[in-house]
Amino acid sequence: MRRRVIAGNWKMYKTLTDTRAFFSSFLPLVAGAKPCDMVVAPPFTAISTAVEAVKGSSIAIAGQNVSWSQEGAFTGEVSAPMLAEAGCRYVIIGHSERRQLFRETDDNVAKKTLMALASGLTPIVCLGETQEDRDAGLTEEVLSRQFSGGPCALTPEEFSRILMAYEPVWAIGTGRTATPEIAAAAHRFLRRCAGEKFSIRHASALRILYGGSVKPDNIRGLMAQEELDGALVGGASLDPESFAALVNFA
Numbered sequence: 001m002r003r004r005v006i007a008g009n010w011k012m013y014k015t016l017t018d019t020r021a022f023f024s025s026f027l028p029l030v031a032g033a034k035p036c037d038m039v040v041a042p043p044f045t046a047i048s049t050a051v052e053a054v055k056g057s058s059i060a061i062a063g064q065n066v067s068w069s070q071e072g073a074f075t076g077e078v079s080a081p082m083l084a085e086a087g088c089r090y091v092i093i094g095h096s097e098r099r100q101l102f103r104e105t106d107d108n109v110a111k112k113t114l115m116a117l118a119s120g121l122t123p124i125v126c127l128g129e130t131q132e133d134r135d136a137g138l139t140e141e142v143l144s145r146q147f148s149g150g151p152c153a154l155t156p157e158e159f160s161r162i163l164m165a166y167e168p169v170w171a172i173g174t175g176r177t178a179t180p181e182i183a184a185a186a187h188r189f190l191r192r193c194a195g196e197k198f199s200i201r202h203a204s205a206l207r208i209l210y211g212g213s214v215k216p217d218n219i220r221g222l223m224a225q226e227e228l229d230g231a232l233v234g235g236a237s238l239d240p241e242s243f244a245a246l247v248n249f250a
């Protein structure tokens, strides 16, 4: 049985004051229950504040991105050792917003994943097709290419330490969730890729989160699919009540 993960990706939202206010409302709502692994990815500036706020709870903090270099003259970048030192345990890599708006390639994703693993962080590697890809019947081809260009570069041992997130671009921030069946089919395909490249054992242990307009009113249908091992949540993770509802459901 794979343990579920509910991860919130705050994107470029929340100041330090907002971060403190979020956790002071959120923590009592999820106290006691340990229904799943909980992860929150605040913006870089709020990481230390978030780490401080969740001390003593089972909530883990994540970076939203990481450099592919350990250190160097890379203005604006943040390295994996820096995230680990700040108290992060996870990092999101290859989010579609990074791929689309900041031209991140599969090769960047592979390098960042290695760097994160070397610092003891758990990478959450994101993959997903655009609306055009889906309309052209290219979903599996795109997922296969992103898988081959990214996680395939890992050794089996490294692969066993990552999470993946299937995030169809057309479902992100649009209010258009993939149907549970569409999401499950994509997850099944990714698991097959993992089985072919690594082993059946690796494939069945791999946790794949679904992301794209996950809300308290659609989590039940999504989580009814055995293939879905949790959710990577944008908008609904910004509000303590709705994020707690997702965590408590899972």
Ligand code: 13P
Binding pocket: 009, 095, 167, 171, 172, 173, 174, 175, 211, 212, 213, 214, 232, 233, 234, 235, 236
């Ligand atoms: P929304 O939940 O706002 O659609 O965002 C999904 C996402 O991009 C999580 O990483």
